[in-house]
Amino acid sequence: MTKIDPDQIKVILATDCGSTTTKAILIQYVDGEYRQTHRGEAPTTVEKPFADVTMGVVNSVTEIGELAGRQLVGDDGRIITPATDTAGCDIYISTSSAGGGLQMMVAGVIAEMTAASAKRAALGAGSIVMDVIAANDGRRPHDQIQRIRDLRPDMILISGGTDGGTADKVVQISELVAPAKPQPRFGSDYSMPIIYAGNKDARDAVSEVFSEGGFDLQIVDNLRPVLERENLGPARDKIHDIFLEHVMAQAPGYDKLMGWTGAPIMPTPGAVGDILQTVARIQDINVVGVDIGGATTDVFSVFDKTFNRTVSANLGMSYSISNVCAEATMPNVLRWVPFDMNERELRNHVKNKMIRPTTIPQTKEALMFEQAVAREALRLAYKQHKEFATTLKGVQQQRTVGDTFSQQTSGQTIVNNMALDLLVASGGVLSHAPRMHQTAMMLIDAFEPEGVTMLAKDSIFMMPHLGVLSSVHAKAAEQVFDRDCLVYLGTSVCAAGQPKPGKLCFKYELTGDKTDSGEITGGEMSLLPLDQGETGTITLSPARGINLGEGPGKKVQRTVHGGTVGLILDGRGRPLALPEDRSSCQSTVQKWLNALEVYVEEAQAVGV
Amino acid sequence: MAKAYTPGLLVTQHKKHRIMRRLPIAGEVRVQEGDQVSADNIVAETNLPGDVHPINLANQMSLPPADVVSCMLKKEGEPIALDEPLAQSKGLFGMFKTIVHSRFEGTVETVSPVTGQVIVRGAPLPVQVRAYISGKVVSVAPGEGCEIETDVAYVQGIFGVGGETHGTIRVVGTSHDQDLTPDLVTPDMEGCIVIGGARMTIEAIKKAQEIKVAAIISGGIDDQDLKQLLGYDLGVAITGREELGITVIVTEGFGEISMAERTFAMLHDFEGQDASVNGATQIRAGVMRPEIIVPLNSPPASDKNKKFEEGQLETGRQLRVIRDPWFGMIGTVSGLPTEPHVLGSGSKARVLEVTFPSGEKAIVPRANVELIEE
Numbered sequence: 016m017t018k019i020d021p022d023q024i025k026v027i028l029a030t031d032c033g034s035t036t037t038k039a040i041l042i043q044y045v046d047g048e049y050r051q052t053h054r055g056e057a058p059t060t061v062e063k064p065f066a067d068v069t070m071g072v073v074n075s076v077t078e079i080g081e082l083a084g085r086q087l088v089g090d091d092g093r094i095i096t097p098a099t100d101t102a103g104c105d106i107y108i109s110t111s112s113a114g115g116g117l118q119m120m121v122a123g124v125i126a127e128m129t130a131a132s133a134k135r136a137a138l139g140a141g142s143i144v145m146d147v148i149a150a151n152d153g154r155r156p157h158d159q160i161q162r163i164r165d166l167r168p169d170m171i172l173i174s175g176g177t178d179g180g181t182a183d184k185v186v187q188i189s190e191l192v193a194p195a196k197p198q199p200r201f202g203s204d205y206s207m208p209i210i211y212a213g214n215k216d217a218r219d220a221v222s223e224v225f226s227e228g229g230f231d232l233q234i235v236d237n238l239r240p241v242l243e244r245e246n247l248g249p250a251r252d253k254i255h256d257i258f259l260e261h262v263m264a265q266a267p268g269y270d271k272l273m274g275w276t277g278a279p280i281m282p283t284p285g286a287v288g289d290i291l292q293t294v295a296r297i298q299d300i301n302v303v304g305v306d307i308g309g310a311t312t313d314v315f316s317v318f319d320k321t322f323n324r325t326v327s328a329n330l331g332m333s334y335s336i337s338n339v340c341a342e343a344t345m346p347n348v349l350r351w352v353p354f355d356m357n358e359r360e361l362r363n364h365v366k367n368k369m370i371r372p373t374t375i376p377q378t379k380e381a382l383m384f385e386q387a388v389a390r391e392a393l394r395l396a397y398k399q400h401k402e403f404a405t406t407l408k409g410v411q412q413q414r415t416v417g418d419t420f421s422q423q424t425s426g427q428t429i430v431n432n433m434a435l436d437l438l439v440a441s442g443g444v445l446s447h448a449p450r451m452h453q454t455a456m457m458l459i460d461a462f463e464p465e466g467v468t469m470l471a472k473d474s475i476f477m478m479p480h481l482g483v484l485s486s487v488h489a490k491a492a493e494q495v496f497d498r499d500c501l502v503y504l505g506t507s508v509c510a511a512g513q514p515k516p517g518k519l520c521f522k523y524e525l526t527g528d529k530t531d532s533g534e535i536t537g538g539e540m541s542l543l544p545l546d547q548g549e550t551g552t553i554t555l556s557p558a559r560g561i562n563l564g565e566g567p568g569k570k571v572q573r574t575v576h577g578g579t580v581g582l583i584l585d586g587r588g589r590p591l592a593l594p595e596d597r598s599s600c601q602s603t604v605q606k607w608l609n610a611l612e613v614y615v616e617e618a619q620a621v622g623v
Numbered sequence: 624m625a626k627a628y629t630p631g632l633l634v635t636q637h638k639k640h641r642i643m644r645r646l647p648i649a650g651e652v653r654v655q656e657g658d659q660v661s662a663d664n665i666v667a668e669t670n671l672p673g674d675v676h677p678i679n680l681a682n683q684m685s686l687p688p689a690d691v692v693s694c695m696l697k698k699e700g701e702p703i704a705l706d707e708p709l710a711q712s713k714g715l716f717g718m719f720k721t722i723v724h725s726r727f728e729g730t731v732e733t734v735s736p737v738t739g740q741v742i743v744r745g746a747p748l749p750v751q752v753r754a755y756i757s758g759k760v761v762s763v764a765p766g767e768g769c770e771i772e773t774d775v776a777y778v779q780g781i782f783g784v785g786g787e788t789h790g791t792i793r794v795v796g797t798s799h800d801q802d803l804t805p806d807l808v809t810p811d812m813e814g815c816i817v818i819g820g821a822r823m824t825i826e827a828i829k830k831a832q833e834i835k836v837a838a839i840i841s842g843g844i845d846d847q848d849l850k851q852l853l854g855y856d857l858g859v860a861i862t863g864r865e866e867l868g869i870t871v872i873v874t875e876g877f878g879e880i881s882m883a884e885r886t887f888a889m890l891h892d893f894e895g896q897d898a899s900v901n902g903a904t905q906i907r908a909g910v911m912r913p914e915i916i917v918p919l920n921s922p923p924a925s926d927k928n929k930k931f932e933e934g935q936l937e938t939g940r941q942l943r944v945i946r947d948p949w950f951g952m953i954g955t956v957s958g959l960p961t962e963p964h965v966l967g968s969g970s971k972a973r974v975l976e977v978t979f980p981s982g983e984k985a986i987v988p989r990a991n992v993e994l995i996e997e
Contacts, residue, residue, distance in 0.1 A: 156677040183688065187738045194675045194732055194742050198648075220737045310859075329859055334906055338858025362846040363878035364947065369860050370782045370876065370906055374946040374991045375972060381947055382968035449969030614969070 021488045028079070028087060028094065028104040029480035030072050031283055032059055032111040032272075037068075039075035040480050041083055041104070042495055049491040051499040054475055055079035060268070061113040067268035068113060069275075094275050106487065109276050110479040112283035113266065117141055117258050118200060120168040122148040122192060124175035124184045127408040127426065129213065132239045133174040134403075136212070136247040138324045140254040141285025142169075143311075148191065150184055156191060163195035169262045171197065171207065172250060173221070176214030178240045185213040189224040196228055205265060206231040208257045212238040212250040233257070245407065258282060278487045284313050284324065286482025290496060291315050291439070292322050293485040297493050300436035303462065304478070305393060307442035309333035309372050312396035316404055318429045323404035327396040332444045333372030336388060340365050343391035350593050351387035351460065353605035354380070379614060382449070386457055389444040393461030401430045432589070433465040433511060433564060439501065441473035451579045452542075452613045455504045459583065463591050465511040466564035467553070467573040470504040470580070503547060505578035508555065509585040511562040513592075514538070519558045520586035527551030528577070535586035538603070540610040543584065545577030553582070561588075583611065632779040632874075632912065632993060634886050637923050640775040640916060641761065644752050645768035647671065656763050660754040660771060662789040662899050667752045667768050673745030676727040681739020684712050684721050688739030695741070697731045703743060704728055710741075755787050756899045757918045774922040776893060778874065778886055780840070783902025783913030784853065784862045785870030790837035792893050792917070794818045799887035803841045805830040812836050816898050816915075818890045821881040823873070825851050831869055838870035838900045840890075840915060842882035843951075849877075863903025863911075870902040872913040875943070880951040883943065883995060893917045936989065942977065946991035953995070954979040 027042040027049075037060075041053040055078030060071035073088050080087040086102040089095045095103030119142040123130025126149035137144050145166050148159050171192060175185030192209070199205045208231045211221050218234055225232040235249040259279055263269040273280060281289070287306065295302045295317035304315040310331040315324045329338040340348055345358060361384065368374060376382040408426035440446065440458055448454045455470050464470075477500040485492035514520035514537030524532040528549035535541055545551060555563045555571040563571045575582055587607075594600040608614060646652075650669020654660060681688040694710045697703050705728045714720035729745040758773025793815040795807040803819025805826040813834050819827070819841035825848035831839045850856050853865065874882050898917045905911040940956045958976030964986060965971050972988040979985070 157675060160675045160677070183738045186735070187740060190733070190735055190738060190740050190742065191677065194744065196672065223737075224735075335859055337856070337860075341856040341858050359845070359847070360878070363876075364950075366846045366849075366857075366877040367945070367950065370904070371945045371993070372906060375970060375988050376966075376968045377946060377988055377991060378948055378967045379969065382970070447970070449971075 021490065024105040024488055024491070026085075026098040026104040027484060027488070027491060028076065028107045029484060030075060030107075030109045031286075031476070031479040032061070032068055032071065032109060032113045033283065034113055035059055037071035037075045038476065038480075039072070039079050040475075040477055041079050041085075041087075042484070042491060048498070049494045051477065051495050053079045053083045055082065059113050061266060065267075067271070068111075068266065069268045069271050072109070072272065096277070106277040107275055108278045108480070108483045108487065109272065110281045110283045110286040110483050111263065111266075111269070116143055116284070117254075117262060117282045118143045118145055118167075118169050119172060119254070120145050120148065120163065120166050120197070121172045122174070122188050123213075124150050124188060126152050128242070129174045129176065129239050131403075131408065132245050132247065133172050133212065133250070135245070135323065136174075136238050136250040137172055137254065138326060139247060139285070139288060139322060140251045140258075141282030141288065141324075142254065143326055143328065148188065150188060159191055160195045163192055163197050167198055167200040169200055169208075170210065170254070170257050172210045172212060172254070174211075174213045174238050174250075176217060176237075177242055178215045178237050180214055180216075182214055182217035182220060185217045186220045186224065189221045193224050193228055193230070205261065208233060208261055210235060210250060210253050210257070212236065212253075231261075243407065255279065255281065255285070278483060281479075281483045281486075283479045284326070286479040287313070288315050288322060288324050288482065289485050290478050290482035290492060292317055293482075293489055293492060294437075294496055295322075296320065297489075298436075301431070301434050302437045302439065303397075303430075303435055304439040305396070305441070305445070305462075307332060307389065307392060307396070307440075307444055309443070310335050312392055312442070314396050314400040316400065316430055318404070318431060318434065321404075321429055323400065323429075325396070325400040325403050327392075327399050330392045330396050332385070332389060332392065332442075333368060335369075335392075337365050337369040339388055339392045339395070342395055343388075348384075348387050348391050350600050351390050351604060352383055353601045353608060355601075356380070356384065383614065385444065386448070386453060390457055390461045393457065397462055401428045404428055404430050432463060432468075433562070435464055435466075435468050437469045437471065438462060438464055439471050439473060439478075441476055441478065446472055446474075446476065450613065450615065451502070451504050452611055452615075455507070455580045455583060456608070456611055456613050458504075459507055459509065459585060460591065463509070463589055464507055465509050465562070465589055466571070467575060468507050468509070469576055470507055470578070470583075471501040472504060473500060474502045503576060503578035505545060505580040505582055506575040507583040507585060508553065508563065508575070509589065510535070510557060510587070511589040512557075512560050512567060514558065514561055514586055514588045520561055520588070521555050521557040521563060523556075523584060524554045525551050525575075525582070526554075529582075535584050537586055537588065539586045540607045541584040541586075542580070542611050543582040545575065545582040547578050549577035551575050551577075551582075580611075632781060632995070634778050634883070634889065634995065636776050636889060637919065638775060638777050639772060640756070640758075640777060641770055641772040642756060643768060643770050644754065645764075646752055646766075647750060649766040650750070652763050652765060652767070652769055654760045654763065654769055656760055656769075658760040659758070660760060661757045662754055662897070664754045665751045666754050666760070666771075669750050670747035671750055673729055673747050675732070676729070676743045676745065678709070678723075678726075678741045678743060679739060680710050680723060680741050683723050684710065686712065686739065689736045691739040691741070692734050692736050695731075695734055697725075699731055699734055702730050709743075753787075755789070755901075756916055757897070774919045776889065776917040776919060778890065778915040780872040780874045780902075780913035780915065781876055782860065782862075782904050783870065783872035784849075784865045784904075785838070785867050785902040786863050786865075787899065787901045787903075788816075788837045788870050789897060789899040790814045790816045792816050792818060792890065792896055792898050794887075794891045794894050796820045799842070799884045800881035803827045803839070808834060808836065808839075810834055816840065816900055818887075819882075820887055822879050823871075824848060828852055828869070828871060832867065836869055838872065838902070840872045840874065840900070842873060842875045843878055843880035844871070844873050846877050860904050860906040863901070863905075865902075870900055872900060872902050872915065875951060876945070878951070883953060885995070890915070936975065936992075936994065941995045942992045943995060944977065944985075944987055944991060945993045946988075949977075949979075949985055949987065952979055954985075957984065
């Protein structure tokens with residue numbers, strides 16, 4: 016790939032090759048800034064009978080070309096570069112999750128320490144982690160070996176031990192992996208790549224273990240050189256290299272596609288993580304992003320510059336909907352539904368959605384039920400994320416007398432809802448909700464943001480494209496993210512603490528593009544108009560024990576931004592508790608839905 | 624004009640069906656191109672590497688790992704029997720020796736001087752691949768497997784549990800909308816493929832299990848009955864490896880739902896014939912649906928001309944609604960409006976008009992119908 020001069024890039028073409036659709040966007044330099052101008056979509060063509068990913072890419076790009084009046088595909092069937100006034104683009108980039116994305120197994124010595132760091136490296140690189148093997152994971156060695164044999168990962172990451180520490184434990188883990196002879200997912204003539212990122216003193220012994228048996232061992236710097244510090248970069252870069260050289264090369268047509276791109280193809284979730292990190296860094300904010308799909312839910316967070324990603328396998332809205340209901344339990348799902356439903360019929364309905372995942376809710380009741388399931392899927396996924404995104408475990412802390420009452424153990428979650436500035440939603444149930452008020456309400460109910468938080472959604476699932484763009488042109492990526500990628504829903508102001516029902520929770524005074532003032536009582540929600548592009552300053556005076564960002568009972572002043580929904584005031588308290596009595600729960604939820612205008616008839620409907 | 628496509632389950636009186644029978648790892652293919660095979664014939668076999676048993680001898684003998692190698696009574700590559708001495712410590716002045724006996728039978732694969740760990744690999748595990756359907760071997764991939772082709776009648780189900788099996792078709796009940804209840808399952812059905820009409824009850828499945836029925840097939844099943852059968856709530860529809868002693872297939876879905884009349888009538892026509900069935904279902908990338916395959920002794924003289932193109936949504940086509948509020952109902956496409964409509968849910972979607980046998984018409988999202996393929 017040739018060196019790119021960002022100043023020379025005026026036309027950018029980006030694709031995301033998903034499992035089912037290939038989505039293309041065109042970004043152009045217009046009036047002094049980068050804007051996303053056109054988009055195209057076509058079925059992905061990785062599977063037979065086509066078995067060539069470039070066909071779907073060309074189809075989606077051709078659609079953009081027709082819309083933009085710009086020839087992007089040449090007579091030779093390749094994307095035209097560089098751009099002229101009427102044809103081609105300056106750079107073409109792509110992400111991919113086709114064929115199930117990148118699937119890895121990771122191993123480490125201690126589950127909470129080196130194995131957790133290895134998992135973080137794999138997830139950060141955009142992988143699905145199929146299993147984590149650790150010396151203390153509670154399984155007997157032969158069970159661990161059996162598990163390794165059953166998995167068919169694309170590659171394996173092994174870590175363990177700090178540099179200079181004892182070597183035998185990590186060698187022991189290697190000795191479990193080698194005889195299991197794990198088979199790669201694609202191609203029998205493909206050597207299983209093993210990345211070793213553990214104690215550097217064990218490298219020779221680990222090399223010896225993997226010297227036979229058809230492994231492709233790659234050694235990188237220890238990802239946990241000392242207990243107090245992670246060094247995930249080298250392992251993550253090596254994962255990307257192997258993804259390109261081995262995994263992608265096995266997928267039909269990717270060798271051709273890699274010849275077209277001006278930057279390495281990235282796994283889709285890895286690219287989403289990159290753009291969120293870029294935005295968090297440039298704007299100096301804390302961000303949480305969520306992508307809820309049919310099978311899995313990805314949660315990304317950047318708190319105090321630390322990035323974390325989790326994939327909740329089997330928490331999704333179609334293939335995994337039955338699992339969501341089983342994990343969350345049906346009463347927890349139904350607490351969000353303000354009317355009675357026949358539970359037996361619902362259970363059958365959930366299973367029918369599982370086996371016919373492409374159906375859509377036709378009635379309002381079906382939609383409300385599906386959105387109730389989404390709240391629980393998001394809540395569970397975020398809970399898993401909070402448990403994973405922690406400070407490093409195993410780090411010794413120095414105690415002083417002053418710490419006697421405030422000392423915290425290592426491994427505390429770094430997710431802090433009160434410090435969260437921006438919450439970004441993507442995925443069908445959130446992005447395609449008939450009203451954005453529904454999206455906002457699902458986010459608030461599931462994530463329970465505290466204090467003042469901006470809510471947004473990814474307009475057309477553009478974050479993957481912008482993630483890979485951020486690696487070659489951060490400025491363009493950030494401009495398009497801000498102007499075209501996000502649809503701002505508005506700002507939520509949520510009280511933490513346990514306000515008394517009906518009693519004052521907080522007073523507010525809004526000045527700026529809109530003015531308003533009033534009181535929110537415990538258990539109440541309210542929606543104030545504040546449109547897209549409008550801003551204001553809100554002054555909040557919480558009641559005793561209620562925290563809105565500056566501590567219990569302390570006054571807060573913040574700038575708030577409007578959006579398609581507006582300014583949401585939430586006096587329900589945190590953690591959010593719903594009445595246990597079913598009928599009182601129904602009336603309470605209905606009151607909240609009414610206050611936020613969540614389900615409002617907007618047009619003449621057909622069907623029911 | 625643009626064509627609209629929607630997926631459908633295949634139910635056909637005749638198709639040429641070809642299946643690949645593949646070994647999990649390289650082995651021996653026992654048939655040749657042109658051979659006629661029956662469902663039970665073994666077409667390929669191999670040995671999977673045996674189970675691996677790690678033994679930490681350094682710990683057990685209280686020795687430094689590096690000393691373990693010199694204490695081994697069995698070297699790498701040597702076979703070892705159960706309870707046979709595996710290693711012996713040098714002791715003190717030739718006395719107080721510790722002997723470790725093997726708790727596993729197999730071969731000593733590795734002895735690690737770094738960790739003092741010994742790996743014993745168990746006996747190879749034989750794997751046999753059977754033909755699954757009766758037919759002709761049309762190609763052989765040496766060391767990998769073979770392809771078998773035959774003329775069949777074919778029914779794709781929507782969901783199933785349990786793997787491949789075969790048996791004689793026995794249709795119970797009198798109509799496609801009659802529930803499959805235990806009184807319809809009788810002891811003479813051992814090894815058979817029992818076909819019912821509407822919902823199968825858990826009592827009927829349990830009785831079929833007791834009688835050792837090979838497979839039980841019907842229109843629907845209740846979620847709670849499935850949970851009771853499996854012993855857990857199925858979270859993701861990836862099935863086929865359950866060891867229930869019976870394969871269970873539903874052709875339409877969960878709940879009170881009847882088998883499509885045409886499917887029931889077709890299976891009824893095959894009463895007494897051998898069929899192969901597989902409940903394996905996978906509803907993620909690379910969709911796999913359960914199947915009922917009836918090999919035909921001779922294909923029908925001529926296939927009737929297909930009225931419609933496969934998967935294409937056209938006026939006059941028969942379909943099933945697969946989502947509430949008309950879930951399970953079968954009707955005919957009577958209109959294909961091009962403009963998206965606003966649904967009761969508030970979403971905008973492309974729709975079609977369906978006319979039910981009663982004459983009632985309904986507007987349904989195109990995503991919520993399934994063509995009945997012929």
